[in-house]
Amino acid sequence: xxRRVGEVPRREQSYRLRxxxxxxxxxxxxxxxxxxxxxxxxxxxxxxxxxDPGESPLQALHREVIEEIGWRIARxxxxxxxxxxxxxxxYDLWAEKLCTVYVAHPVRQIAEPVEADHxxxxxxxxxxxxxxxxxxxxxxLMDYLSGA
Numbered sequence: 625x626x627r628r629v630g631e632v633p634r635r636e637q638s639y640r641l642r643x644x645x646x647x648x649x650x651x652x653x654x655x656x657x658x659x660x661x662x663x664x665x666x667x668x669x670x671x672x673x674x675x676d677p678g679e680s681p682l683q684a685l686h687r688e689v690i691e692e693i694g695w696r697i698a699r700x701x702x703x704x705x706x707x708x709x710x711x712x713x714x715y716d717l718w719a720e721k722l723c724t725v726y727v728a729h730p731v732r733q734i735a736e737p738v739e740a741d742h743x744x745x746x747x748x749x750x751x752x753x754x755x756x757x758x759x760x761x762x763x764x765l766m767d768y769l770s771g772a
Contacts, residue, residue, distance in 0.1 A: 626722065629760040630708040633720070639709055642719040645685035646672030646761070647697060648727045648768050655752045655765070656730055657745040658692040658737070662713075668745065668755040670725065670765070671695075681724055689728075693744040694735040700728040703768070706760035725764045 633639060647670060649656040660667045673688040675681055682700060689697050705724045712719050737744060747755060749769045756762045 627706050627760075628708065629706050629763065630710065630758060633709040637718050639718045639720040641722060642712070642717070643675045643681070643722045643724070644673050645675060645681040645688065645724050645726065646670040647685055647689060647700065648703070648725065648765055649689070649695070649697065649730045650727070650768075651730050651746060654746050654748050656693055656695060657747060657752055657755070659743045659745050661741050661743060667757040668752075669757060670761045672723075685726060685728070690735065691738040692742045693733075694737050695733050695744075696731040697728040698731050700726040702726050703764055706763070708758065708760055723760055725761075727768060 649671060656671060658669050658671045660669060671689045671692045672685055673692065675684040679687070685700055686697060689695055703725045705722060707720060707722050709718075709720055711717070745755070749765070752765055753762055756765065
């Protein structure tokens with residue numbers, strides 16, 4: 625059973641399954657995160673995103689991390705998954721996000737973020753827990769920090 629976090633799905637709303645892969649990226653005692661800058665808000669997230677048709681979760685993870693923060697990663701290890709029901713305004717989509725979370729080693733930055741609305745952040749564990757915008761990301765980072 626995959627744990628649901630966040631808002632309870634609306635009975636009258638249909639949702640499209642949107643699987644994604646995300647990474648905890650420890651870097652010298654801190655963590656690489658992405659901040660999605662929207663006109664009226666800022667959403668701090670674990671780097672990662674949707675898995676495209678024909679793509680494996682690990683292929684998506686490598687692609688999304690480069691797109692969102694410009695880093696190459698190595699040795700991803702699956703930690704688990706959670707799901708949440710959200711409206712994704714950038715896609716005009718009600719989605720059941722199935723989020724698989726990995727921990728990986730950041731190798732090096734090779735570019736600036738490809739996605740114009742993303743900024744790379746490097747935060748301490750405490751700062752990251754305070755900043756992360758969804759309870760699923762926070763839960764996995766909290767477990768990682770506690771050694772669980």
